[in-house]
Amino acid sequence: MDDRDGQKRNHDDQYPSNEKCPVPNVADSKKTFRTALPQILATSAKNILLLGYGMTLGFPTIVIPSLQPGHGNVTDMREKDTFSLTEEQISWFSSINLICVPLGCLVSGAITQPLGRKRAMIMVNFPFIVAWILFHYSVNVGMLYASLVLTGFGGGIMEAPVLTYVAEITQPHLRGMLSATSSTCVILGILIQFLMGTVLAWRTIAAINVIFPLVAIIAICFVPESPYWLIGHGRVADAEKSLCWLRGWVEPHEVQHELMQLVSSISAKNLSNKHCAPSVSSRPSCYSWRNYAKRTFVQPYCLVSAGFFFGHFAGMTTLQTYAVSIFAALGAPIDKYVATLYLGVVELAGALICVILVHWAGKRPLTFVSTVGNGLCYIVVAAYAYFYSSRNSYEWLPLTFLIASAFLSHVGIRLLPWILIGEVFPSEIRSVASGASGSVGYIFGFAANKTYFYMLNSMTLPGTFWFYGVVSLVGSVWFYFFLPETEGRTLLEIQEHFEGSRNLLKKGRLSSRVPEEWATANPALVPDTETHL
Template sequence: MAMEKIENNEKAQSSFRESLPQILAVSIKNVLLLIHGMSLGFTTILIPGVSGNDINEPILLGQEEISWIGSINLIFVPLGCVFSGTLTQIVGRKKAMQFVNIPFLTAWLLFYFSTASWHIFLAASLLGWSGGLLEAPVLTYVAEITQPHLRGILSSTSTMSVTLGMLSQFILGAALDWRTVTLVNCVLPLISFCLLMLIPETPVWLLTKNRHEEAKKSIAWLRGWTSVENILEEYQELYAQIKVREEVDNSFRGILKNKVKNIKLFGQKNFLWPCLLVSFAFFLGHFNGYSPFQVYAIKIFQALHAPLNEYYSTIIVGVVQLLGTSISVGLIHVFGKRILNFISLFGSGVCVLIVATYSYVYNITDFEDTSNSITNATLTGPLDSEPHTWIPVVFLTLFGFLSYVGIKILPWVLIGEIFAVEIRATASGVSAAIGYLFGFTANKTFLHMVSSFTLPVVFWVYGAVGVIGTVVLYFVLPETEGKSLYEISEHFAGRGKLKNSVRKGNKQQYGCSNSAFEHDEKDDKFESRL
């Protein structure tokens, strides 16, 4: 019995030592996502600062200019996403992440020293471009350094980091003016740049560049800071999977042939199917109504006569998002992505339908501008005489929580694991760009839809998207939790079939004692199920 306890303790220590470097690497990567979240949340505290509330502020923007501050960021994010994949493939995941800190720092400094409106727009555009530029490296980095049993939970921490960054801006904005906040924000890019020096490049990218010794050291670092000798078998199998050629055709004809081959990959099933699935997940995450709610939360609460002021509404939005992502991180490895997202999407849809019905019953139809540019609802019903104003507060808060339990996180997790390794970096950037375009469209069309169809109808549409989307997702979303990248890739290539159950305790690595590596006698090659 004593020997058995000792063996169990040794196994637990070995497992912890093996997982720790992966957790540390992802945590360091998440500092960059924290900065991205700060850039998204900064708009909320910037707008009041340049709207005339501060008599000492030299920059004063009109309503038309202010209307673009919240959207110009989203316009430039897809542009950054387009360059993201190419940069990541050329310089590597690690260096690409380090590079992104430079434009982030430049944007914060430009905000702080701005003296004209065009400085504000340039800085906001630079923040958006930087946010898009980080998508491919951070997503592919997680996918290529984590083992299957850790990938789901560690991928989920990405959204938590972004949400925490947004919440930090709401809290800082309540205590400091917006220029001082930008100065505080300058510290994070410097910290991120330095911390990224401590983690290795992914062995997958290193092998594609024929940097074999560095790939060995990377695997050894990620496997618990062990010696290179202990991971040689694993390295050989990963080498076989990547099929790295020692002699590369660097002639013009060879480079052109390779480019054409890569372009053709984007017309194959293993790109089109995953891309459509990720795009659909982004569509559901934005058009279930939460993206417009997040932007127009104050106006919506005011329209529904909710007993909340601007400060508390922004804090509540940030807190419920963070709580939802925290719950998702804790439960995704237990319940898997399918169940969490069914609960998230269906539950958020029901919440919106309840708020829509509430708006209809009390005849809250639309928004109309006042001289103070504060949007209020056209109210002709008996709302003021009824003690039910807590209903929209409760269900909109629950709506935010449920959205971040699953559907707002799902596409970002899928991006990092369902694309084939040959196109993963570029496909990640393209998919993220599509997601941000959906977000921009949802936010831009909200006020127009409300004025054209009334608030209850718009909310009913959002609720229907959530409920119907749950049914569609049931048939198209495979369970990838605990599955290897090889199995996932084979599923989307049509050569395999994933079971809709969570695989627990899967500790497959790149290769060492990994039965997932199978020899294909016909092609005389190895395939990895990383």
């Protein structure tokens, strides 16, 4: 231990700046995949939960046409539904789950902190199970609304554990890609619903969907708890086991360097408050309101909120929800359900491209391509709807550009805020701040869906699409001035940017850093801000 401490002091003397330098490697280049594999597996187990959540978002899209008077498809005739939805009820049905998500977000961080990321992710599956059963047996609009409330509330509770878990178990060179898989799995869940909706009745789909939260519970039971959370609750031995699993099923001595860094990054008062319970003499920093008045919370929160605003009001949210009716209104030359399926496919393709390119290109370039491209696509469709829709000419043009907009939006802007949430907030407020940020996203999503019919009635379809296009282009300008490049940066460097001691707008990403240099640099290694502010 003395020799190791001496080496650390020499290391610090040689590199006195805040820049991270190469540290002892946990594994050589032959073990790089083995080091990454457990992090991928742990993220994948969590992603099954997000897959099921994506199904709750795609489900209203296939139910709405079936319950509109005179719009049901042949598969739903066998269900013999005795009720239908009015336009006002449809506007609520498409958005009531989104407005309920913030309610879950309000308690998400408070639940995640004492229970842990793993147990919170297991617990959140139960509202989804009840909701799918309720969907299957629905006999009136009230039961549908109750099911949506459950899925929305469960989705809100899910925000803090799933977003913080990936940030706290992954290494910086994997963090961006693995964080992006979260949104990819949500989109995959939506696509699965679109696909099932073309061949099955919606009640049958609801019954099948029960399988996914059950599988998620089983998968999450086999992955370790976040080592950062374990150390914060005084369970250092358990954190060591967790790190051994996450770094390639290695021996304890191979993770000692990282473990010591983690322990030293957490204040003694948080270690003594194993359950993070507030008290007069020793109040943990995670509950201090002062942390939420600092620029290290306010600026990231505004950045993430802007990402959600431009993502939802750039048209993709309403297109995804009302795809069937939009394609029908524009006179798509193919079946409207098949067109909706294509929409889901390209959304998934765009998200996969984002997962692949975010590490190499960085977040800023992908965001610019996404917002500018999406804005131009909507402006073209708006022009077509205004000048040519009544002439029954160029019928492929709006379908092509709407599908292109779905692809471009998911390459960047739709995934951006979800990736940022896990890395822009300081460690001591990460759980609560993640839930609060996610709630804003769903409020914007609710507003975008709920106001769609009002905008359509007052601005017409071309005017609505022009509005979406302009919002997307304005977003590209806003991000140019305010979006830092966080890809390839440690969480400490990102925090220093929002503190004002570093400018990532100018420096950009660190393309010269290679994965081997990050072998022992866990992204959760963020010292308590009281030692830095």
